[in-house]
Amino acid sequence: MIQAIRSAHDVMMERDATVVALGQDIGYFGGVFRCTEGLQKKYGEHRVIDAPIAEGGIIGTAIGMGVNGLRPVAEIQFADYIYPGFDQIVSELSRLRYRSCGDFFAPVTIRTPCGGGIRGGQTHSQSPEGIFTHISGVKTVMVSNPYDAKGLLIAAIESNDPVVFFEPKRIYNGPFDGDPDKPSVSWASHPKGEVPEGYYTVPLGKAEIIEKGTDLTIVTYGTIVHVAQAAAKKAGVDAEIIDVRTLMPLDVETLRDSVNKTGRCLVAHEATRFCGYGAELVASVQKECFWHLEAPISRVTGWDTPYPHAFEWQYFPVQQRLVDGIRKVMEAG
Amino acid sequence: MTKNPKLHIPQPTARPGDPPDFSYIDLSEAGAIDRPPTDAAVRDIEYLATGLVRVLDDDHEAKGPWAPDLDPETLLKALEIMVLTRAYDDRMLRIQRQGKISFYIQALGEEAVSVGPGLAFEDGDMMFPAYRNQGLYILRNTGLVDMMCQCLSNTRDMCKGRQMPIFYHNREKNVFSISGNLTTQFPQAVGWAMGAAIKGDDHIAASWIGDGSTAEADFHHALTFAAVYNAPVVLNVTNNQWAISTFQGFAGGERQSFASRGPGYGMPGIRVDGNDLLATYAVSRWAAERARSGGGPTLIEFVTYRGGAHSTSDDPTRYRPKDEWKAFPLGDPIERLIGHLEQLGQWSRSQQESLEVKMKEKVSAAWKEAITFGTMTDPPFLDVELMFEDVFEETPQHLKEQRDKLLAMRGGRS
Ligand SMILES: Cc1ncc(C[n+]2csc(CCOP(=O)(O)OP(=O)(O)O)c2C)c(N)n1
Ligand SMILES: [Mg+2]
Numbered sequence: 001m002i003q004a005i006r007s008a009h010d011v012m013m014e015r016d017a018t019v020v021a022l023g024q025d026i027g028y029f030g031g032v033f034r035c036t037e038g039l040q041k042k043y044g045e046h047r048v049i050d051a052p053i054a055e056g057g058i059i060g061t062a063i064g065m066g067v068n069g070l071r072p073v074a075e076i077q078f079a080d081y082i083y084p085g086f087d088q089i090v091s092e093l094s095r096l097r098y099r100s101c102g103d104f105f106a107p108v109t110i111r112t113p114c115g116g117g118i119r120g121g122q123t124h125s126q127s128p129e130g131i132f133t134h135i136s137g138v139k140t141v142m143v144s145n146p147y148d149a150k151g152l153l154i155a156a157i158e159s160n161d162p163v164v165f166f167e168p169k170r171i172y173n174g175p176f177d178g179d180p181d182k183p184s185v186s187w188a189s190h191p192k193g194e195v196p197e198g199y200y201t202v203p204l205g206k207a208e209i210i211e212k213g214t215d216l217t218i219v220t221y222g223t224i225v226h227v228a229q230a231a232a233k234k235a236g237v238d239a240e241i242i243d244v245r246t247l248m249p250l251d252v253e254t255l256r257d258s259v260n261k262t263g264r265c266l267v268a269h270e271a272t273r274f275c276g277y278g279a280e281l282v283a284s285v286q287k288e289c290f291w292h293l294e295a296p297i298s299r300v301t302g303w304d305t306p307y308p309h310a311f312e313w314q315y316f317p318v319q320q321r322l323v324d325g326i327r328k329v330m331e332a333g
Numbered sequence: 334m335t336k337n338p339k340l341h342i343p344q345p346t347a348r349p350g351d352p353p354d355f356s357y358i359d360l361s362e363a364g365a366i367d368r369p370p371t372d373a374a375v376r377d378i379e380y381l382a383t384g385l386v387r388v389l390d391d392d393h394e395a396k397g398p399w400a401p402d403l404d405p406e407t408l409l410k411a412l413e414i415m416v417l418t419r420a421y422d423d424r425m426l427r428i429q430r431q432g433k434i435s436f437y438i439q440a441l442g443e444e445a446v447s448v449g450p451g452l453a454f455e456d457g458d459m460m461f462p463a464y465r466n467q468g469l470y471i472l473r474n475t476g477l478v479d480m481m482c483q484c485l486s487n488t489r490d491m492c493k494g495r496q497m498p499i500f501y502h503n504r505e506k507n508v509f510s511i512s513g514n515l516t517t518q519f520p521q522a523v524g525w526a527m528g529a530a531i532k533g534d535d536h537i538a539a540s541w542i543g544d545g546s547t548a549e550a551d552f553h554h555a556l557t558f559a560a561v562y563n564a565p566v567v568l569n570v571t572n573n574q575w576a577i578s579t580f581q582g583f584a585g586g587e588r589q590s591f592a593s594r595g596p597g598y599g600m601p602g603i604r605v606d607g608n609d610l611l612a613t614y615a616v617s618r619w620a621a622e623r624a625r626s627g628g629g630p631t632l633i634e635f636v637t638y639r640g641g642a643h644s645t646s647d648d649p650t651r652y653r654p655k656d657e658w659k660a661f662p663l664g665d666p667i668e669r670l671i672g673h674l675e676q677l678g679q680w681s682r683s684q685q686e687s688l689e690v691k692m693k694e695k696v697s698a699a700w701k702e703a704i705t706f707g708t709m710t711d712p713p714f715l716d717v718e719l720m721f722e723d724v725f726e727e728t729p730q731h732l733k734e735q736r737d738k739l740l741a742m743r744g745g746r747s
Contacts, residue, residue, distance in 0.1 A: 310494025
């Protein structure tokens with residue numbers, strides 16, 4: 001997935017001279033996760049910019065560049081460190097178009113690695129997507145595989161609206177099925193691990209049905225897409241699995257059609273539960289599908305605590321928790 | 334004719350393969366910088382922000398007005414803590430490489446930035462350290478076993494498994510909990526100091542951040558509040574030249590010293606040789622006295638060098654010359670203190686060797702004890718219920734339910 005993200009930058013910087021990247025350690029070093037490796041050499045220090053350690057500065061200056069006609073791609077080293085830039089996102093980036101009636105806007109993409117499963121403790125594991133979907137005015141994406149990562153990132157860079165783009169770092173190097181005792185696998189053998197070389201997009205605002213099924217619908221995104229696939233197999237159910245991909249704006253139609261067909265729905269994410277993004281998913285499905293539901297909609301999420309270091313696998317929605325969640329939805333009603 | 338403005342992109346003087354080049358660091362002779370009275374007006378002492386306060390000269394002799402009156406026992410204690418810090422770091426780094434802990438950060442080469450200032454404060458003063466100030470914890474008698482158990486997330490972990498390795502705290506000894514989010518504790522230290530003044534006691538606070546961290550807005554919040562209220566606080570910047578892969582020029586250190594930010598806000602800024610224990614102590618002592626007697630805050634920049642990788646997740650050979658530390662003009666803080674003690678006739682190489690052996694043994698003994706409280710792979714393990722405690726003073730209902738659900742899933746046992 002790292003190569004896919006790098007390639008999206010490369011394709012866009014090649015096609016469009018207004019695309020610039022900025023962030024901590026992204027230039028000479030190529031990023032702590034190596035997502036921008038080689039780009040500074042190719043496009044120069046004025047387009048791939050090493051930034052001071054100031055997330056508010058990175059996002060604030062990206063807005064200024066965007067207003068001045070550039071398409072900045074800002075990297076925040078970890079989603080856990082985005083908060084010093086939060087005011088710039090909430091008060092400025094998301095509202096600029098609205099308050100200036102479209103006269104000013106900033107086509108900024110903010111990329112940031114999120115999620116746990118790497119023993120990163122509470123400051124390298126957070127999934128704060130729900131805070132951003134709540135803002136009104138920034139699009140929010142979380143990717144689950146290399147093919148989508150490249151296509152969605154290109155779409156995000158091309159979008160005139162600001163996009164907060166989450167990359168679950170646990171799956172940078174390969175899918176993760178939620179069983180921490182298994183050896184890591186690479187993307188090589190995954191159908192979505194293959195990434196075309198040139199330009200293509202995956203549209204913002206479109207969910208994808210990862211697996212067709214009839215027993216229940218599992219609505220999820222990010223790392224948990226892979227966990228859900230494994231869990232459905234283990235539970236022996238014919239699940240329809242939907243990768244939401246763009247969290248804001250939400251593709252309600254795909255969710256509605258699926259749940260109206262299966263009549264059962266499980267929502268799963270890694271983030272904390274209370275006021276988490278899953279609550280919006282449940283409310284949307286409930287509104288659209290109430291008369292088709294055969295069981296209450298259920299959620300599997302991270303617990304409502306900070307992300308703990310030692311209890312990583314008790315905290316993370318591992319396979320077994322998804323299996324239990326599936327059974328609960330299947331047995332109800 | 335107009336000329337297009339062009340952005341300046343800071344460049345380090347040397348990259349991998351280049352010979353190290355520290356010509357950009359302005360040095361002063363040992364003993365050359367005046368030591369003003371602690372109640373001097375900021376505008377009269379701006380020279381402190383651009384000079385480099387040094388006590389030890391190249392022959393390890395203490396020179397000039399900043400030479401502190403530290404007795405040999407205190408100097409030997411400082412040496413012991415620095416040697417112990419390095420031995421601890423060395424062992425924990427190897428333990429991380431063996432996969433027994435998940436992460437580690439060394440302070441190699443920066444030991445005098447924790448130990449010198451640490452000696453200058455009183456026990457009741459509150460320390461707000463960064464992640465490279467383990468020397469402060471050791472100096473303030475945080476047991477090595479306790480520190481190791483924290484890194485192991487085991488049953489004796491002070492953080493109950495909630496924090497990554499090295500994010501210690503020690504309430505009893507007034508050393509604050511380390512945050513992973515850079516610079517956040519800088520304004521908190523100012524607030525603690527304001528609190529002391531509001532309550533009317535004479536304790537002061539001190540905090541440490543890195544050169545790179547000065548770019549965060551919290552740095553400016555801290556300096557603004559400290560200056561506005563004349564808060565009794567000592568604000569320290571450890572300029573070890575690097576912030577992961579970006580050199581200090583990316584935080585604005587190219588044109589002005591970090592210490593120079595102080596006078597800009599109306600407080601003294603002092604630039605000091607961070608590898609000279611006598612100087613780090615003397616400058617901190619000056620700032621502590623000034624703060625305690627109502628003179629307000631001081632910003633101190635310690636010029637030093639990050640001798641090791643940023644952390645165990647980093648590979649510095651990708652972005653800086655391999656042997657750069659060897660060429661650093663301010664040397665190694667431990668070697669320089671040894672030289673000084675030898676010069677005083679208080680220490681010998683053979684005494685140093687036996688001290689190093691003793692400290693290594695101390696570390697080994699601590700490790701043996703620490704692992705009896707469990708490791709990440711070997712029992713005893715922490716109770717999983719601990720995950721749900723301390724989110725709030727009293728655990729709310731929804732967390733109790735989540736806890737019970739997890740326990741039920743695990744068959745009731747934890
Ligand atoms: C708010 C925030 N942004 C980014 C990071 C990631 N990060 C951790 S350490 C570091 C470099 C800090 O450099 P410096 O302040 O010079 O301290 P040093 O590591 O050199 O001691 C960065 C960018 C973080 N921990 N917190
Ligand atoms: Mg630094």
